[in-house]
Amino acid sequence: MQKNHYIQLDGVNKSFSKGRESVDILKSFNLSINQGEFVAIMGPSGLGKSTLLHLIGGLDEPCDGTIKIGDVTLSGLSESERTKWRAHHVGFVFQAHHLIPVLTAQKNVELPLILTKLSAKDRQKHGLAALELVDMKERCKHYPSELSGGQEQRVAIARAIVSDPNLLLCDEPTGNLDRKTADDILRLLAELNQQFNKTVIMVTHDPKAAEYATRVIQLEQYLSQNSDNRMADSGYN
Numbered sequence: 001m002q003k004n005h006y007i008q009l010d011g012v013n014k015s016f017s018k019g020r021e022s023v024d025i026l027k028s029f030n031l032s033i034n035q036g037e038f039v040a041i042m043g044p045s046g047l048g049k050s051t052l053l054h055l056i057g058g059l060d061e062p063c064d065g066t067i068k069i070g071d072v073t074l075s076g077l078s079e080s081e082r083t084k085w086r087a088h089h090v091g092f093v094f095q096a097h098h099l100i101p102v103l104t105a106q107k108n109v110e111l112p113l114i115l116t117k118l119s120a121k122d123r124q125k126h127g128l129a130a131l132e133l134v135d136m137k138e139r140c141k142h143y144p145s146e147l148s149g150g151q152e153q154r155v156a157i158a159r160a161i162v163s164d165p166n167l168l169l170c171d172e173p174t175g176n177l178d179r180k181t182a183d184d185i186l187r188l189l190a191e192l193n194q195q196f197n198k199t200v201i202m203v204t205h206d207p208k209a210a211e212y213a214t215r216v217i218q219l220e221q222y223l224s225q226n227s228d229n230r231m232a233d234s235g236y237n
């Protein structure tokens, strides 16, 4: 019997037009990820790592093929359904934290909840709980300019988890940070993965960051395997 994976990409094609040409990024691409995995995606610049992350998170659509997350087939959703699905199921963490400078840490974290039916009081409660999880509650009234790079990234992670999504998609989350701060952030992601069973997919160029993952996909190798690319990922544990 075929196992049901939490994330399943089947025969995904993705190309972009560059001038008059169309450039294939992913061709007949297959990938399966289980709930609770921490997957690192590595590979040379321009290969399609961020594109893959955007497709899984429903920020972009494949030209062909299916992407299923849990029970939901993304291509079956309208644009507004996809936005709603994202708000409930996916948290994004980027290299640049994209915090809004005129809002306090707490208000930044509460922002994704504005789309929900929660009252202001409940939004505040959830926001503070997320900040507590990333050890930033005592700085909830600080503005981004009053925080260090690592603290800003913690607040960005709190914002990503405030709606309690199953899936955390991280694009070079430690790219701007020094080694020690990067390790703190990676430990936090590993904790969210292990203690709260969040599925984490992280794009990184940093082999040390990839050591925190439970599976590493070397995308270049993976892509070169053929359309049935199931073999090239290596376990780290």
Ligand SMILES: Nc1ncnc2c1ncn2[C@@H]1O[C@H](COP(=O)(O)OP(=O)(O)OP(=O)(O)O)[C@@H](O)[C@H]1O
Pocket: 016, 017, 025, 043, 044, 045, 046, 047, 048, 049, 050, 051, 052
């Ligand atoms: N919206 C877009 N329109 C046109 N081309 C795009 C678009 N997004 C990405 N590309 C192209 O697709 C290719 C893959 O980009 P992507 O950002 O996924 O690579 P990456 O592996 O994440 O690279 P890096 O490690 O440098 O971040 C690149 O050649 C890029 O220029």
